[in-house]
Amino acid sequence: xxxxxxxxxxxxxxxxxxxxxxxxxxxxxxxxxxxxxxxxxxxxxxxxxxxxxxxxxxxxxxxxxxxxxxxxxxxxxxxxxxxxxxxxxxxxxxxxxxxxxxxxxxxxxxxxxxxxxxxxxxxxxxxxxxxxxxxxxxxxxxxxxxxxxxxxxxxxxxxxxxxxxxxxxxxxxxxxxxxxxxxxxxxxxxxxxxxxxxxxxxxxxxxxxxxxxxxxxxxxxxxxxxxxxxxxxxxxxxxxxxxxxxxxxxxxxxxxxxxxxxxxxxxxxxxxxxxxxxxxxxxxxxxxxxxxxxxxxxxxxxxxxxxxxxxxxxxxxxxxxxxxxxxxxxxxxxxxxxxxxxxxxxxxxxxxxxxxxxxxxxxxxxxxxxxxxxxxxxxxxxxxxxxxxxxxxxxxxxxxxxxxxxxxxxxxxxxxxxxxxxxxxxxxxxxxxxxxxxxxxxxxxxxxxxxxxxxxxxxxxxxxxxxxxxxxxxxxxxxxxxxxxxxx
Numbered sequence: 001x002x003x004x005x006x007x008x009x010x011x012x013x014x015x016x017x018x019x020x021x022x023x024x025x026x027x028x029x030x031x032x033x034x035x036x037x038x039x040x041x042x043x044x045x046x047x048x049x050x051x052x053x054x055x056x057x058x059x060x061x062x063x064x065x066x067x068x069x070x071x072x073x074x075x076x077x078x079x080x081x082x083x084x085x086x087x088x089x090x091x092x093x094x095x096x097x098x099x100x101x102x103x104x105x106x107x108x109x110x111x112x113x114x115x116x117x118x119x120x121x122x123x124x125x126x127x128x129x130x131x132x133x134x135x136x137x138x139x140x141x142x143x144x145x146x147x148x149x150x151x152x153x154x155x156x157x158x159x160x161x162x163x164x165x166x167x168x169x170x171x172x173x174x175x176x177x178x179x180x181x182x183x184x185x186x187x188x189x190x191x192x193x194x195x196x197x198x199x200x201x202x203x204x205x206x207x208x209x210x211x212x213x214x215x216x217x218x219x220x221x222x223x224x225x226x227x228x229x230x231x232x233x234x235x236x237x238x239x240x241x242x243x244x245x246x247x248x249x250x251x252x253x254x255x256x257x258x259x260x261x262x263x264x265x266x267x268x269x270x271x272x273x274x275x276x277x278x279x280x281x282x283x284x285x286x287x288x289x290x291x292x293x294x295x296x297x298x299x300x301x302x303x304x305x306x307x308x309x310x311x312x313x314x315x316x317x318x319x320x321x322x323x324x325x326x327x328x329x330x331x332x333x334x335x336x337x338x339x340x341x342x343x344x345x346x347x348x349x350x351x352x353x354x355x356x357x358x359x360x361x362x363x364x365x366x367x368x369x370x371x372x373x374x375x376x377x378x379x380x381x382x383x384x385x386x387x388x389x390x391x392x393x394x395x396x397x398x399x400x401x402x403x404x405x406x407x408x409x410x411x412x413x414x415x416x417x418x419x420x421x422x423x424x425x426x427x428x429x430x431x432x433x434x435x436x437x438x439x440x441x442x443x444x445x446x447x448x449x450x451x452x453x454x455x456x457x458x459x460x461x462x463x464x465x466x467x468x469x470x471x472x473x474x475x476x477x478x479x480x481x482x483x484x485x486x487x488x
């Protein structure tokens with residue numbers, strides 16, 4: 001089988017399963033709380049444990065893939081994720097479930113960056129737009145489908161099926177990968193950077209904990225403030241040490257690559273704004289408007305359709321227009337549409353929101369695809385593992401940052417208020433403020449996008465027609481040279 005097809009199939013299946021796990025488990029938290037007789041911080045540990053363990057493995061994922069083979073590590077992570085999903089579904093106590101979720105996070109931390117490295121090593125720069133289209137499938141559809149599928153599984157079966165649903169997907173993807181994936185080793189792999197790994201793992205874990213739990217406990221609480229400050233200080237020390245290391249755990253020197261640095265920075269802000277919106281929209285619908293979980297999911301789902309439709313257009317425009325204009329136009333449009341979301345009231349037709357969600361998805365596609373294609377345009381195959389780990393760390397921080405900021409804004413404004421009659425009613429202003437905050441984050445990303453240079457991504461802007469013409473020209477030149485040699 002064509003390696004490009006086999007890598008794409010396994011990657012989409014694995015990433016869909018991994019990314020959807022985040023949103024689908026969130027829907028199950030109330031059921032888990034009732035099952036184990038806990039609530040609030042106690043049940044939040046199911047999510048926090050996963051996020052923290054995820055952060056531990058990400059820094060080492062690039063080295064592991066290069067040293068032991070990207071296929072071997074990817075399929076091992078996929079198998080562990082599937083096994084621990086089954087174990088989570090079979091858990092009979094909350095401590096047991098938390099332990100299994102931590103193990104699941106360890107697998108998920110390696111799954112995404114190593115999978116991305118597989119993709120980028122399989123597709124040459126001229127075909128990176130195709131890679132971006134592949135990446136968009138799980139990245140966009142999984143978060144959108146998670147709440148819908150989670151609601152159906154919990155309603156029709158039980159919370160256990162939220163975890164069991166991963167198992168058949170994981171088994172089939174593993175078997176397919178064993179048969180058809182090609183192995184890749186990096187010829188010169190440095191020794192394992194123990195100090196760098198410890199600093200990155202501890203620093204990222206503390207930072208992820210603070211970001212995820214800050215809105216729940218309050219940013220001024222001793223535990224959150226202490227975790228955040230210590231985490232940041234450790235990460236600062238990690239940066240200084242890694243820049244001076246001859247064999248770093250994460251090659252931070254890759255950030256000196258202009259297009260890679262710029263694309264990751266704008267991805268951080270755009271991802272924070274976009275995922276912050278995806279967090280706030282269901283809350284607005286269910287808590288503010290009082291609709292069902294299924295109606296909420298179906299109202300936000302048009303975002304995924306917008307991405308799917310617009311991706312096809314952006315892929316055709318990219319070789320001619322280049323990344324900068326597509327990204328700027330897309331993010332500016334998203335900024336406007338997010339601001340318009342703040343005008344949706346208690347009695348506004350949900351079809352208006354569905355239309356705006358579709359347009360937001362369409363605009364984000366014009367940023368997702370060019371950013372993903374351009375970011376790795378000048379990254380060598382040897383550096384792809386480290387670059388994927390850095391990119392994935394940025395994605396995790398960006399998503400946690402977005403949710404943390406939006407949660408804080410909603411809690412500051414207040415989710416309820418007193419009506420004129422003295423009754424407690426939902427405060428839609430809290431969600432409107434969240435939508436505007438998301439728009440501000442995306443607008444910052446749009447300003448950063450002006451620094452993207454099309455010339456830096458030139459290797460990814462060759463259309464198939466140009467590639468064909470270039471190949472024909474090369475063949476003609478070779479034929480002419482052979483004719484000259486023959487005549488001589």
